[in-house]
Amino acid sequence: MSDPQESDSDETAPLQINGVTIEPTFAEAFDMKATRVIVTAIDAYWARQAAVAMSGFGTSVIDCKIEIDIERELTADETPDGRPGFALLGFAMSGDGLDKQIVRRCGQCVLTCPTTSLFSGMEHLRDQTDKRVALGKALRFFGDGHQISKWIEGQRYWRVPVMDGEFLCQHDAPRTDGIGGGNFLLVADSIGVALQAAKTAVDAIAPLPRVIAPFPGGVVRSGSKVGSKYKTLVASTNDAYCPTLRGIVDSKLTSDQNAVLEIVLDGLDFDSIATAIGTGVHAACEAFGQKGLLAITAGNYGGKLGRHHFKLHEILR
């Protein structure tokens, strides 16, 4: 991790990618707790239904209490039970918070979805940590005493009777440390260009492992700053990047910068997020540099809140 003050003073040479200015700043991110679960089903359609439901309303820990999204689609030969599936990554501010959200979401979105099964996606960590997130350990009680425990290859699974047969579910999943809140902002001359550039960046990031972009379509329009004039709010609109507030606040936008979109990234480690930032920014700049994408910047809080600092110039140079 680096010192943001040092970072700013070190940024001497201007950086552009395909005519897009890369601001000499950094994204500030936070320590989180993370896990990966695998949802499978009789076919990819039903696996996707469960995965989409489970990751709904999982954009920000501020009010959703978890940031969760599909990491990637899995082929049948990549899943424990040989059926099509999806890997989801979930991030929360505490282990208890993660546990509560995962159990609720698995109970309401995976257990309920026809033909699904649920597995840990962190088996490589099982012998390295005793931190766990409950899966079948909590969901089994839905079986009302008819649930069946099976020890298979050293792992405990639960078979819970449901109306389409049985819900097969691993007992728990290891949990690990993660990072939440990596980000970059795309500054464009119009919302049309900003949207296309953001989509291009998200599409480029999507295949990358160990990282998710949990907001709708991977994109945020309501970037926030800490605090508000209203005492009950912990965060409010990032007025410095709102084009409609130019002239009445200390705006960071010039007269030709008319739309800003943010991509927020959560990952299992620093390098995964840094790689995603680099991949997304390069894809957007190569496609929309000199076509209306004007600048790339990043959101931070002066480096005082999060200990993970993603310096754009270091990542992109």
Next chain:
Amino acid sequence: MTRWTLTLQPHPFQRIDASTLRRSWLADKTQAQIEKSTLVADGMPVPFGDLFRILVNESETDEIIIEGDAERCDGLGALHDRGVFRVLGHVGDYAGASLRGGTLLIGGSAGHFVGAPLASRKSGMSRATIEITGDAGDYVGHRMRRGTIVIAGSAGTHLASSMVAGTIAVGSDIGHQPCIGMRRGTVFLPGASTASLFDSKLTFSAPFDYDASFLSLYQSPMMRRVLHPLIDNVVKRIRADRSVGGQGEILTISQQS
């Protein structure tokens, strides 16, 4: 970690009680102490060294290897707790009785009471895996509480009687009166002739079609080999034993398939 290779010597005894021969018993003794210790054979104490030739080596895991014809040795692997207990041949009765952990591999056939309670204990095996490449006798998995028993060949009468929980897979035929008093657990019976043993017995539910998706989680080569007919056929599920309010299950294939 240590590997104890015990080669059974020619002997005149009808039965040898080998239930004290276990990892924890061997681990706190020198080779000389082991040789001087006694086992009970035909009711008489006999020096261990008269029955087995002992070879002790370092190993990546704790392992006990029994060589020679152990068909008259009872209780091999009883109360075994961790590591591998490997028998290169047939064994007598009570193999893996009250087993607690690790793996018991029998490269031959076993006698009666595999995984059952040892002596006056109430519970049969409570953890671990037993793999038998040959056949097994009566009362396999009697009062078994947890763990897995895989038998490539056939099993005798009273399979899984009073089974509390766990998993038993038998590749071939079984004897009469299976799963009596079974409370929980799973018995895989891929042998085509076994389904009829449960016909017209009110203590068992009628067989019904069942999608056993969890079978794909088994990775051990022997288990996969034994379960293979279930994966390729319509699986029939029978619930047992209703006379004791049991929630056990017998997974077999329909006789037509």
